[in-house]
Amino acid sequence: MSDLVLQGLTKRFGEFTAVDALDLTVPAGSFFALLGPSGCGKTTTLRMAAGLEEPTAGRILLGDRDITGLRPHQRPVNTVFQSYALFPHLDVAGNVAFGLRRRGVRDHAAEVARMLELVQLDGLGRRRPAQLSGGQQQRVALARALVNRPQVLLLDEPLGALDLTLTRRMQVELKRIQTEVGITFVHVTHDQEEAMTMADTVAVMNAGRIEQLGRPAELYEFPQTPFVANFLGQSNLLAAEVVERGAGYVAVRAYDNRYSVPAGRCRAAGPAAYLGVRPEKVHLAEAAAQVPAGHDSVAGVVTDWSYVGVGNRYLVRAPWGTELAVFSPNTGEGYYPPLGGEVVVHWDPAHAFLLDREPGAGDATTPVAPEPTGVPA
């Protein structure tokens, strides 16, 4: 087993740069998720790794072996295509055996049977792809790639076409299979929850570049860029200026309020910074007196409220007009203010973080509720 290494990988379509000097190492045997919005270059990256797209620049290595110039059929890499691309003229067993046959493996029947069992399709070997449900087709596509025991398995949004229940079940199955066979999985998705539940390592991609790479918890708890902060979950990002870099803390000023963040949670190099805090790390209090000592706070008015079962989502308008998103888990305790009520929003400075901000850029808070309704300004 060897690592998959992408070095300076670039793909241009005419003037347009789809993948921009990507440097990436996927450790052997890991479950790696490539996460990003539509059109950010995920599929293009996978296609280059599979050999289906020729890179404009850069190299692809498997361990020490440069595979950049190899044709797709020469690479020990297999793909589970977004569209499945099952061969309609072959039955399920024929589809799964395709790669083994082409490599001249004898005795493929036993391998195929074992693989169909692994993806829980035993007994369906004689069916044509058109006679299968979407989830079954997806598992055939998976089996067809996995049976070859490639060094790297590329999965391009294989769960995209499935309904929520089936998606959840397939996520669990995929993870189980990956653990069982120990093959490197590179899983492309735009579903952040899917990436976080399944992967050992998540890379967040944006506009052809990797914005941040790390364990899911690292990315979520301490994002590198405003993009990551708002793509992986949501964040309240307040435009702030660094006013003091003290011992163990960094102090900022935002809208004439002074806030602080532990020095270890500051990524801002210059004075312009975003003060970030996740909606679920923000609490609501009835009055300033109830804010715990040491917490930072903002007073505001509840402009929107929605009940989502596991909790309540609020939008609280700060005095300067920005709306802060707040998520209060439905624990049955705590303060659930009415719409239009005056509240104090507060958080533990240890949960906040500081990111670099383009000078002049305003707040970058994504509203939790799509359409703020309720109290007029």
Add this chain to the structure above:
Amino acid sequence: MTVTAAARPARAARRTPYLLILPGLLWLAVFFAVPVVQLGATSLYDPNGSLTDGYAMTWSFGNYATALAAYWPQFLRSLLYAGLATAICLALGYPLAFVIAQRAGRWRNLLLILVVAPFFTSFLVRTLAWKAILADTGWLAGLLRDLHLLAPDGRLLATPFAVVMGLVYNFLPFMVLPLYASLQRLDGRLLEAAADLYASPLRTFRHVTLPLSMPGVVAGTLLTFIPAVGDYINAALLGTVRTSMIGNVIDSAFLVRLDYPQAAALSFLLMAAILVLVTVYVRRAGTDELL
């Protein structure tokens, strides 16, 4: 109340298909079934009759044996020439159809028009043009003689080569169009999947492209072979007596010798031979849906 309301449209829907095929059925009955029965009857008339005296229905099955005994070489030659022409059409037409369907991009429609362009002139004129091209004094024969590819007294015209060439030229579009139709539907992602699964381009063709285009191959070969077997214009214009096909024999039996029973028997034999060959072929090709 609700039952009748629901049942009425259902019954109408069941009737619709029959109504839709009715005009076609009528057409076939008048212009195919009736003539075929008439032809069958003619093939069993008394061979000693004549157009002027009239024919007596004597159930002369012997007509078939006589016809076959006299003209089996032309039968075999027809099958051979048509088979050769079909094979050459497939060899020429498949790559052409593949490129037009999968690679031509915005040139696709133009190329398709070029493929059918010969149809804008008449079959006869096209074949006569080939006669000029292949003529002993034509530039092609001259060039081949200069290159020593053709003996000084060698001919292109009036050879089996000329007849097969003519058949290929005249029937190529019938091969290309069905092939194009099936190759155009071929999903390029399947070819990528095959490459991803260790199939070289050649094996991708063998195991994915070809099987998926089989309906086009079968339709194209049938549309080429069937009319080519019965064709007589190419053999008449580009060949000699030694290259005459069964179509020429039927033609002269009907129009020159005026031997209607024999002409009808030959036509029936040709039909039967084609039917048997096509059935065996389609079974072998594994596209039973076509039958």
